[in-house]
Amino acid sequence: MSDSAKQGRPKVTPAAAVAKAAKNSEDIASLHYRITGTVPGRGRLEAEASMSTEPLAMSMQMTTADQGENGRLEIRFVDEVMYVGGSAVASEKLDGKSWYRADPAMWGRGAVDNNSHGVLPKQLEGNPAVQSTLLADSKDLHKNGTETIDATRTTHYRGTVTGSGLRAARDAAADQTTQKRQIESLDQFIALRVDGTLTMDLWIDDDDHTKQFRMRGKTYDPRGGAEGKQLDLTITFLDVNQPVTVEAPPSKDTADITTLAGGAPAG
Template identity: 70%
Template structure:
């Protein structure tokens, strides 16, 4: 099997993922070094994550849930005095796991992890230089390691020369995922694929373009490990009596 064929097979399998338990480690422009563990389901669209901006220690810990297009947030990174004695705040409408123009997490999540990681893992299918690096064990699973580079031009070219509708739609989605990463030019991507042709881990590296927050030139280096695939996932909203609506809190702050 050629590297391109192996990557395409893994991408096709990733597109069949309806739920995922995964781990995130690395560096993002908005928060620096972070660690996170999350579970998500596509239908209904729910997600729960525990995230720690490690450079901030305990002051960087957050728990985030998306349920029924409402985002709930708790953790030591939030000033509890501003929550009227509650442990959580809610914000809506909130959207996670869609496209670059559709996601809305009120700047709680870094843009680069607002996307569905199963969809992000297929970006390497647009590479023109994907190659086999070797075999490695990821969380006890034997995998083959591939690496390649991708640009927005590569993705558009793959879209325009796609052999069928499914391949074209994949590259349209890949372009959207690439936009969310805010890569300035070239994305270097590593992909670890198991013997069952399922992605087990991928890593994305590159410089990000400037934003209004002054993040010009800051690097992205993010690794996502798939821990469980297509297993049951339950995400529940926290108790309403322990949740403050961020819109109500904002109105009170303005009135005060």
């Protein structure tokens, strides 16, 4: 007897399960999440963040492994302004202040619209709630067992996604709502800078919500230089639709990036 039958839950196909989780992600208005993995150009990193969609805002603490405590950054996006502080900021450039600000800055939009002034890796500029839906367009989905993630029972699915597949899904969309979702998915894929195929794992809880996903693939160099390196990121959803408030630092403790000699002191 299957796990689903034992628990009195209807058996669903991997495609249906992943599609349901993608649909439920549309209701995410705020999110607290954790990121671990390796990003080209930054190496191993860890981050924890909270975001809201209305208004669009985000707060993140990120540490790069090779720099340890000296590589910690705190980044906030509020009202299309980015604020950056932390031990990785060269404090001698801040004229006694703890933060610098840069604008216009944008996080969580499409690949073209996002702008963190080089502080965040491009792969961390996307909205994880939308990134989690990419597997819905996989043509080789399969179930990969059950696992417990942060005390939550989940079903693990795996598949691959390509840019050409996402473009085909966008072009084949039967209605405006579906087309909008496909455009957002394609934008998030482009922002990942994956060269060819993205391998994706998705862990879905018993309430049909995403608990965790992992993205792996070789990236390309947008400047046309050397061959890209491997992307490997795991994003875990810690709290969903809980109150999130992101506030700008006090203006008296903030320096404008345009007034700093030598440009940005971090990133």
